[in-house]
Amino acid sequence: MNNRRLFMKNGLLAIVGIASLANGAKSEAAPKAQKWGMIIDLNRCTGCQACVIACKAQNKTAPDRFNTKVLSLEDGHYPESRIIFTPIQCNHCEDPRCVPACPLEATFKLPNGIVVTDWDKCESYGACVPACPYGARFLDERHGNKVDKCDFCLNRLEQGLLPACVESCEANARLFGDMDAPVGEFAEYLRRKELTVRKPELKIKTSVRYVRSRKGKKGGSL
Numbered sequence: 001m002n003n004r005r006l007f008m009k010n011g012l013l014a015i016v017g018i019a020s021l022a023n024g025a026k027s028e029a030a031p032k033a034q035k036w037g038m039i040i041d042l043n044r045c046t047g048c049q050a051c052v053i054a055c056k057a058q059n060k061t062a063p064d065r066f067n068t069k070v071l072s073l074e075d076g077h078y079p080e081s082r083i084i085f086t087p088i089q090c091n092h093c094e095d096p097r098c099v100p101a102c103p104l105e106a107t108f109k110l111p112n113g114i115v116v117t118d119w120d121k122c123e124s125y126g127a128c129v130p131a132c133p134y135g136a137r138f139l140d141e142r143h144g145n146k147v148d149k150c151d152f153c154l155n156r157l158e159q160g161l162l163p164a165c166v167e168s169c170e171a172n173a174r175l176f177g178d179m180d181a182p183v184g185e186f187a188e189y190l191r192r193k194e195l196t197v198r199k200p201e202l203k204i205k206t207s208v209r210y211v212r213s214r215k216g217k218k219g220g221s222l
Helices: 050-059 154-158 164-168 184-190
Strands: 036-041 068-075 082-089 107-109 115-117 138-140 146-148 174-178 208-211
Touching (some): 036 184, 050 068, 050 164, 115 146, 174 184
Antiparallel strands (some): 107 115
């Protein structure tokens, strides 16, 4: 079993006491009590897929299964059309619909805001998969159809590192930090009034937020 699913046994439930997160302006020293969040600036995303590759390498998900993807949307008409890229993943909702969908309480939300799945409890019912309105969950057939998804790279956070997708983004389109005590560029972004979420029509508060593309009428495939 992948070690990142063993956090319950390794005492990582609260994920507290992380000394620092690397990578300069993306985040700085973290306090003892965090509420982790991510901001994705679609104006910076180039669609390079580095985040997808880094996530795949880090989490070793099943073939053709990904914890993060990058959607592409053609905006406008030739010769003035352009492609807008939108990275997507688990949004770590404030009130996640996947949690009550699980009859075994195998999926739940940590105090730091991250929604996780305990593979020791998961019996592959899969009820949480369709309950997610973002399609972020999937069954891993290699491990008896246990449910997998993004967990903000919990094992990396415990080591004081950034999520793999954030660290690999050369365009700095992904910013990560403590939403309750933001610092640096993450804090600047968090104050922006134009921040939005995926599928805003659902009116779900999430820990992953977006800055829409300023170019193009559609502003990104949210």
